[in-house]
Every structure is written in C-alpha cells, then in structure tokens.
Amino acid sequence: MKLSKKSVTVLSFTIGACLFVSTAFADTLLGSGYDRLKGSVKNTATLMEKDLKNYTIETLYTLKDNDQTLLQSSSTQKMDMEKQMQEDNTATKTAKGETTSRYTYSDKKQSVYKNGTDNTYYVTEYPANVNRKGPAEFNNPFKEKGAQEIEKIVDAVVGGLKDYVQVEEGQNGGKVYAGSLSEAQVPALMNAVSSFGIKQMLNKDKGFPDIESDVFVKKVVGSAVENKAGYLENITGDITLSGKDKNGTEHNLNLNIMVKLSEIGNTKIAAPDLTGANVEKVNYSGGFSSKYVGTYKNNIVMEKDGKFVKIGERTVEITSVDDGKVTGKYSETVNPGYESQYPDKDAFDFEYNPSTSTTFTYKNEKGEQKNGSIHQSNSGKIYFEMNIEIINENSYRSEFKPYYDGEFNRTFE
Structure with missing residues (x-):
C-alpha cells in the first residue's frame, strides 16, 4: 500500500x-x-x-x-x-x-x-x-x-x-x-x-x-x-x-x-560496493536522441451506443533533443459535437531534462501547474504521462483524464 x-x-x-x-x-x-x-x-x-x-x-x-x-x-x-x-x-x-x-x-x-x-x-x-x-x-x-x-x-x-x-x-x-x-x-x-x-x-x-x-x-x-x-x-x-x-x-x-x-558533523556516507552484484545501467538522458524528433499522435476514443467512437485527437510534437533534454508541444483537438464530452482541452509547451528531474512541469487548461513525464516505448512510439502526483523521489502515480491513452505513434506523413 x-x-x-x-x-x-x-x-x-x-x-x-x-x-x-x-x-x-x-x-x-x-x-x-x-x-x-x-x-x-x-x-x-x-x-x-x-x-x-x-x-x-x-x-x-x-x-x-x-x-x-x-x-x-x-x-x-x-x-x-x-x-x-x-x-x-x-x-x-x-x-x-x-x-x-x-x-x-x-x-x-x-x-x-x-x-x-x-x-x-x-x-x-x-x-x-x-x-x-x-x-x-x-x-x-x-x-x-x-x-x-x-x-x-x-x-x-x-x-x-x-x-x-x-x-x-x-x-x-x-x-x-x-x-x-x-x-x-x-x-x-x-x-x-x-x-x-x-x-x-x-x-x-x-x-x-x-x-x-x-x-x-x-x-x-x-x-x-x-x-x-x-x-x-x-x-x-x-x-x-x-x-x-x-x-x-x-x-x-x-x-x-x-x-x-x-550524527551532525559525524555522518559518513560511502558509495555502495556493487562488486559481484546484479547491476543494470540506466541512461541519464532517458535514452532520448535526435531520432525521436517528430510528431506523435493518438485518438481520443469513447464508447457510445455500444460502439467505440473517435471524438478527437492528441498530438505530441518533439521539437528537439539536445544533450538528453527533450523540448516539445502537447495539444488536443475535439471533433464537432463532442465538446460537452471533452470540455477541457490541454495545450502547452514542455521541457523535460531527465538529468535534473524525473518529471517536467506544465500548466493545464485551467492555469494550474501540473507534472508530466515522457518515455520511449516500442519503435516509433513514446509514452506521455500527465497529471502526475509525486509520492517520493522514486515513485509517483498518474490521475488520467477521461478517455486518456498515454501511448503515442509517430506520424510519417
């Protein structure tokens, strides 16, 4: 728990x-x-x-x-x-x-x-x-x-x-x-x-x-x-x-x-001795490189009358990756007639620097400051998280928006 x-x-x-x-x-x-x-x-x-x-x-x-x-x-x-x-x-x-x-x-x-x-x-x-x-x-x-x-x-x-x-x-x-x-x-x-x-x-x-x-x-x-x-x-x-x-x-x-x-003035700290231990190296930049620059999208989907219906689209645009720092834009569009089902459309710029923090900050459609994160997924895909609640320095959880899907596919148009 x-x-x-x-x-x-x-x-x-x-x-x-x-x-x-x-x-x-x-x-x-x-x-x-x-x-x-x-x-x-x-x-x-x-x-x-x-x-x-x-x-x-x-x-x-x-x-x-x-x-x-x-x-x-x-x-x-x-x-x-x-x-x-x-x-x-x-x-x-x-x-x-x-x-x-x-x-x-x-x-x-x-x-x-x-x-x-x-x-x-x-x-x-x-x-x-x-x-x-x-x-x-x-x-x-x-x-x-x-x-x-x-x-x-x-x-x-x-x-x-x-x-x-x-x-x-x-x-x-x-x-x-x-x-x-x-x-x-x-x-x-x-x-x-x-x-x-x-x-x-x-x-x-x-x-x-x-x-x-x-x-x-x-x-x-x-x-x-x-x-x-x-x-x-x-x-x-x-x-x-x-x-x-x-x-x-x-x-x-x-x-x-x-x-x-x-132990004020007497606290001793030493790096752990990992000789013989099972060690997995983690890239400080989160593994992002210039090949991730591009546009990624997914559909906003809801269930209506027993069917899945596309009511809009989410877009993540990665504009640059420089020394591991990822910058880009996030936006949402909603199809006409579905505004009442999805009234809060987010649109913001983000800058993610994994060498200094596990998350980035942004302002949602109400002007509230929130935390987000971006990760690699399978080839040509990324995973984009929003509304993150920080539990401690090593763990967090997300409260998803309605109909949210965090996996985005690269567009090659």
Whole structure:
C-alpha cells in the first residue's frame, strides 16, 4: 500500500498541527512555549538548509486502527551537504504483513536505486558536463510557496491552546517542550480540520477503513527536545481519533510519529560496493536522441451506443533533443459535437531534462501547474504521462483524464 501525494500532505499537516498543538501550551517563566517551539522549528530548518555540513534523519511513523497496525514506515536518511552525497533506506509494512524496502544513493557522478523485491541495482552515471542539481539539498518548508498561509492556519487551529504550555530547562542548556490534550480540551476548529484531513487520507487509499462520520480527536500527546545550539534533536507526536464507518462500526485511529536528528558533523556516507552484484545501467538522458524528433499522435476514443467512437485527437510534437533534454508541444483537438464530452482541452509547451528531474512541469487548461513525464516505448512510439502526483523521489502515480491513452505513434506523413 502506498500513500498518495495528497495523503502524505494531509498526514504531514496533521502531524505538524498535532505537534504544535500538543507542545505549545501556555506562558511560563520561559515565555510562550508555542512561539518558542515554532522559532526552534524554523531555526532547525534554516540550519539544515545552510549550516549543517552533514547529518542523519531517522523517522518512524505508525498508523493503527483499534490496535491493529495499518501501516508502519521507517526511514534513515543521511545527508552530506559539502560532498553532495545522499543515502536513504526505507522500509514499509502493511496490515497484511507485506513488507517493502527501498535503497537509494546519489552523488554528483551517479545515482543508485534498489527495490527490496528486486535483486537488481539500477545505476545512472552522469557525464561531467551535465549540469546536474546537487543531490543533497534540503528544501526549507518555511520558504515554500504558501508556507505563510499554512502557518496562519496552524496558528488558528492552536488558538487559545497557547495557554497550556509546558517548557522546561533540559540537559546541557537545552529545552524540553511537552504537553497533552484530552478530548474535552480539543477545540471545535481542530476537530473540524482533523476530521476533514483524516477522512481525505483514509478514503483515498485502499486497505484503510472507510471513515464517514463522527470523527473527533480523543487525545493528543507530543514532545520535542531542543539542544543548547537551538535546533530540535527529537520530536514525538501521538494523536488518537475516533470515527465511524458506513456500517456504524467505531474505529479508534492512532497515529504516532518519531523524528530524530543526529550524527551532525559525524555522518559518513560511502558509495555502495556493487562488486559481484546484479547491476543494470540506466541512461541519464532517458535514452532520448535526435531520432525521436517528430510528431506523435493518438485518438481520443469513447464508447457510445455500444460502439467505440473517435471524438478527437492528441498530438505530441518533439521539437528537439539536445544533450538528453527533450523540448516539445502537447495539444488536443475535439471533433464537432463532442465538446460537452471533452470540455477541457490541454495545450502547452514542455521541457523535460531527465538529468535534473524525473518529471517536467506544465500548466493545464485551467492555469494550474501540473507534472508530466515522457518515455520511449516500442519503435516509433513514446509514452506521455500527465497529471502526475509525486509520492517520493522514486515513485509517483498518474490521475488520467477521461478517455486518456498515454501511448503515442509517430506520424510519417
């Protein structure tokens, strides 16, 4: 079972809100715990972005339903900003006991990927003249687009709970933030946000209970440890929600997350030794060359009155392939009389550089920014994907438009 991008976003927001709420409780002699914690989170993000030479992040999150584990995931990520090296080991276990794992390594010269169910290491080597983005970069979430608006939402959710804070002096000059909320202390706004978020997350993924009604927060517990340097070393959040499925069965959902930042300045990363291993080389350019320049088309087909009917046409024009970078145009036309069946016709230019990203960005007919991708298929064919949702750096999924077909044939007119 994989979490979609929307689910991961909701999960992250819920955890973040719970952490702020559960640790940001009232003025003490040290001042507002909420404001101090938020300042520490921002300072930690800034240090990870600019000042920390190398570090290790360990993450564990567990989602349970009535004490049955639905999903558990653990990750150890090592970052070296100076040498531009990154290594990530992730393992996930589902309610059925199915376990998946993933290993990735990346530096300026190569990237290595291995899925736990596959004994093959997929290796991509990058020429020295390729302007590849550094693999070890931390994107500060507080500098992302819309971050200030999200912060205001979290502030609104916290509301009067700032009056409940516990802040204590920790060891070696640090601070400890800790707190908890019972069901009676949870404000209506937090219940509303959590209810919406948890239903969106659960109902988007198969295997999770279909929660429909009476969703509320029963308990929130959280803690964070800040060292004397002013950044967070340990974060723990725990939230319990209750809700009913369509049959009226009550579910108690518990979400627990633990994050640890460690080995600062002492994290060691080395390229994997692949001697004797099953290795498959992957072309950094995705295999595109000038022979792919040309026009590719397929039909927009719908079923009507028990028959297949062509209602329009899709066109991908690859205008150039230069050092692996693919540029081109995408467009759709709809036959007269079928406009109501296919009202949203996309048309955009694209630039795909596989040496820096697995996807390209474009704007759809509504002006919304989306992700797409292009791959080779059989001789004289390509595969063109749209509306991609990024799950993580190694996986994604597509939400296809109506009647969509991603395989395009070369025209030789």
